[in-house]
Amino acid sequence: MDQIACLLEQPGKWQTKQIAVILLGIFSTAVNTLAIAFIGFQPKFACTDGENDYNYTGGRNATTEFNDHCTVLNATSNTSSACGGGFRYQAYKLETIVAEWDLVCEKAYLSEVSQVLYTVGMAIGSLFVSPISDRLGRKKSYLGLRFLYVFCTVGLALSPNVYVFMALRFLTGAMGTCPLVRFVYLMELSPIHHRPFLTTMTGILWAVILCLESGIAQLMRGMNWRYFQAVISITSLSVILDVIFIKESLLWLYANDKLKEASKLLKKAMATNGIMEQEMTATDDGRDSSESTGDQARGYRMVPSADTPPAEAKDNQYVNINSPSESRGCDAGGNRMVPLANNANSKDSPALVAKTGTKRLSIIHLLKNRSTRKIVFIICFTWFVNSLVYYGIFLMSYAMAGDRILNFFLGSLVEIPSYLALYVGLRWLDRKKLLVWLHGLCAVSLLLAGVFNFTLTGVTKVIVMQVVTFVGKFGISATFTLIYVYTTEVFPTNFRTSGLGIGSISARLGSFLSPFSSVLVRKLPWGPGIIFGGLCLVLTFILLFAPETRNRALPHFLEDIEAWESDEKRASSVREEGNASTTA
Incomplete structure (x- = not known):
């Protein structure tokens, strides 16, 4: 692949147009993935009885006492009873799906389930999309997913009830696996020396889009959540440019x-x-016909x-x-x-x-091979932890102290310097070292967040907690982008998208649990910090056994990966001999 990219004078007009269009597709994925933080947040509510005004729509300036209780107290009999008159919310009734469909108390789980179904859809989609992309090609699979994604995101804004909404969230998640194909194609379109820049641009673009999304949410605050969903769905129309400019991957064509x-x-x-x-011919360079024929x-x-x-x-x-x-x-x-x-x-x-x-590889082939079996387990656990921590921090932003939209914006903004730091690291440091150090930074920061919940109080606690949490967000944002690069570099060509698919499935297990971080932080404020930090710490030690991929061409066959291990053993042996001779 790197030889082909070098031939094409990377970066040239042919690659630049395709890369620009592919990066534009990140808009629709980013805004829809975390849209639930704006359309599914839980406002404070109050229970009413049958004698109250059922049509009351609430509002941020309402004077009603919003205590989040699921029962109403009868002042005469001093007994509690069910909310016969429904609920009042400290928000516009149609600003969130929670208020519109009364997803509180016994229905509270439905709001979290809608995000869980999104991640389940991504997991199931990864099972099918990855092998389809490796078999049918990058272009066909990517365009197919993008078209279906448009219909799903638009359909969300028209959902008549929570059950249709959840079904469409599941389908949106399944079609939302297009980033797997997108990232593989970007890596196959670029030589080694351009991957750090593309990786950084992808991450920065993702962060900028999330900052813009929070801006849109602020501008549309107090409005119907359907309008917000309709606005962010417009970004999916960039699929028209995909049809015009995107071509098939040259590396995939040669490999198949x-x-x-x-x-x-x-x-x-x-x-x-x-x-x-x-x-060239034999007479062109002055060599005899046999030499030319040999070439x-x-x-x-x-x-x-x-x-x-x-x-x-x-x-x-x-x-x-x-x-x-x-x-x-x-x-x-x-x-x-x-x-x-x-x-x-x-x-x-x-x-x-x-x-x-063109030999078709499956997960069975990789698990049978000793060298790749270790890689598969490391990749799966890395994706699981990164997804759980990254989305967990984002989705509990509205349950943290302070304004929910401002917390989301700051959490997005801190990603930009993390990606700039990642770019420097990709240029000068090994992939494995970066993964170890960044996960270590995240582990220490989040563990401190858990400890500070016990030792600090008042305004100091709020400020310090947000600072250490955002430092952890800095680390996990960089690693979440870095593992895309590492995964594409560590698997052979005909298993590359499937390798990302395996990682994505593992990530879905993490993101499956992440929506409940907002529930946990309300019940046990120290819980997410200790759990997330502990997992990052364990992962830091596991990554020490991962292979290095920096300055290595993308592997085409399993034998290439086995050769890596042989090279590392040989280099280690040379270092040991050198140390022994120095000591002697």
Whole structure:
């Protein structure tokens, strides 16, 4: 993949247009994923009896005592009875689904279930979307999900009751697995040296979108929640641009033996980027026919770089794109080497390599292999913890002290510096070290939040709690983006999207539990900090056994991953010998 990206003069017009359109699709995913924080928040309420005004709509400035009790006290008999007259809310009746459908007391669980169903939908969607993407291609699966996503998000605003709403939330979650395909395609579209920048841009864009969403929520405060849902659904219409600009992944085409389509698309990409293609012959470079034939048999041809005049290209030597010294597919003169699509007979020909790459991998293959079995377990636990902590902090924002929308905004804003720090880390540090350090920072911060709940009081407690919680949010936001990169880099080509799918399923287990963090923080204020911090601490030690992926080409086969382990053992042995000789 990195050789192909180098050939295409990354970044060029062909890639830039697709990357821009793909990033634009993040808007619809981000605003809908956490929309429940604005349309499903629980306002303070009061129970009424049958003699009160049933049509009372409440309001933030109402003088009624909102005590969140599920019974009403009869002053005459001094006994409690059920709320025969319904509930009054310290919010506009239609501002939240909780107030509109009275999702309090015995129905309180339905509000949390709607978010749980969203995550269940994402888990089930991941089971099907990932193998479909690996089998049918990135483009078809991505566009299909995006179109269905539009109908689901619009349907939410038209829900007549809570049960239809929950069903549509489930379907929205299932169709919302398109980020898995999106991120894999972004990584396959970019060479190693551009992944840190793309990863950072993806994270920053996500954070900016959430900040904008909180701004929209503030502007529409006190309005019908359906209007808010309709407004954020408009972002899904960017699917029209997807249809126009997005092409199939070149790496997927080559890995699945679709060489004719890949060659055709490659030529279009080269033309778009202004790269001139020129095949070398024996007489061009002065070598004998046998030497030239050898290069042709190995399936290589010369492609001059954009700044190499055609007359000079013939003087450059052929370069084996599989050579470790040419890890980015370029020779010393900047010439790109591409496989010949029509040479299918050679031992090392691209056709044969692509055919080998079409072997369908499943989770069974990875669990049988000792090297990948460890990776699968580490990836699953990492995704679980990250999802639980990340969404848990967000969804309990309205139960924390202070304004719910302001808390959400600050929680989103703190992600921007975390992604900038992640960019620096991706450029200069190993992936594993970053994961360990960031999870360690999150663990310490959240554990301190739990401790401060016991030791501090008053305004000091509120300020300190928010500070340490946001520091934890800083760490978990960076790691949640980093694990997307790490997962795509650690699994082979024909299991890459499925690998993200396995991670996503594990994440859904975490996000399945995250909505209840808002309930826990009301009952046990110290609970989320201790639980989230403890899990991050355990994960910090587990990640020490993960392989490093930095400065390594994306693996195509299981054997590539096994080679990593052999290289690490060899490097470790060399270090031990060096230390022994130094001591001696």
